[in-house]
Amino acid sequence: MLRQAFYGLILSMIFYLLFHGYTKLGLNYHFKKHYPGECRQVTGLDYGSEDMEVTQDGLAFITSGMDYSSNSEKYHSFIREKNIRGTIFLYDFKNPKLGASALRFQPSKTFDPETFQPHGISLLEDKAKGEHLLYVVNHVRHGKDRVEKFKFIPRVNELQHLRFFNDSKFLILNDVALISEDKFYASNYLFFESHFLSLFEHLLPIPLGGLLLVDGNHVTEIVKSLHGPNGVILSKDKR
Numbered sequence: 374m375l376r377q378a379f380y381g382l383i384l385s386m387i388f389y390l391l392f393h394g395y396t397k398l399g400l401n402y403h404f405k406k407h408y409p410g411e412c413r414q415v416t417g418l419d420y421g422s423e424d425m426e427v428t429q430d431g432l433a434f435i436t437s438g439m440d441y442s443s444n445s446e447k448y449h450s451f452i453r454e455k456n457i458r459g460t461i462f463l464y465d466f467k468n469p470k471l472g473a474s475a476l477r478f479q480p481s482k483t484f485d486p487e488t489f490q491p492h493g494i495s496l497l498e499d500k501a502k503g504e505h506l507l508y509v510v511n512h513v514r515h516g517k518d519r520v521e522k523f524k525f526i527p528r529v530n531e532l533q534h535l536r537f538f539n540d541s542k543f544l545i546l547n548d549v550a551l552i553s554e555d556k557f558y559a560s561n562y563l564f565f566e567s568h569f570l571s572l573f574e575h576l577l578p579i580p581l582g583g584l585l586l587v588d589g590n591h592v593t594e595i596v597k598s599l600h601g602p603n604g605v606i607l608s609k610d611k612r
């Protein structure tokens with residue numbers, strides 16, 4: 374009797390985990406394929422592009438070369454062997470023939486392009502001069518996650534580093550969504566830096582992530598206990 378109850382318990386736990394994994398991966402959703410026009414591949418940015426932001430004028434800023442601590446050793450060595458550098462690419466939807474080109478960084482004391490591993494990106498448009506502000510999640514190689522703030526200088530296609538945001542509440546970040554200058558949401562994606570432990574964090578329903586509100590140097594966790602929150606975006610009215 375006791376043994377049957379025990380087997381029953383194990384079986385229902387397995388079912389629960391399988392069901393959780395199934396819905397977490399979105400396997401229960403069905404998508405209609407929809408193309409707004411002719412599709413073609415943008416070449417030149419082959420590794421780890423996870424996010425992009427597009428201005429109203431059709432200028433796209435695309436992060437490339439993503440890596441973070443809890444990725445597998447195999448992935449880290451792939452990135453190293455291919456000598457993949459973290460970069461932000463520019464692509465103009467109004468001039469697709471130009472393709473994507475990597476933006477240069479202006480020299481800065483507070484930012485080292487060698488350790489740059491960009492992930493989520495959000496932008497604040499400057500309609501007058503085109504000097505858009507970019508906020509980018511940086512999984513600093515061998516360092517702590519932070520958010521970089523750049524100004525795009527359109528005349529020379531360069532990024533000027535303005536400052537960075539760091540905080541003890543930052544875990545492994547994923548994405549940012551700007552409300553106004555120096556005020557943004559950031560998703561705290563994963564708790565564990567170890568690949569092995571993060572596998573459990575992915576597979577088991579343990580909600581160790583959350584949503585942060587960063588306001589200048591002040592960081593508050595506004596939503597607690599989320600399970601691996603990924604992208605974050607605002608509605609058009611920013612509410």
Ligand SMILES: *[C@@H]1O[C@H](CO)[C@@H](O)[C@H](O)[C@H]1NC(C)=O
Nearest residue numbers: 517519538539540541542543
């Ligand atoms: C943020 O960065 C500064 C400058 O590198 C450093 O002194 C400080 O300890 C960092 N804070 C956290 C919470 O990592």
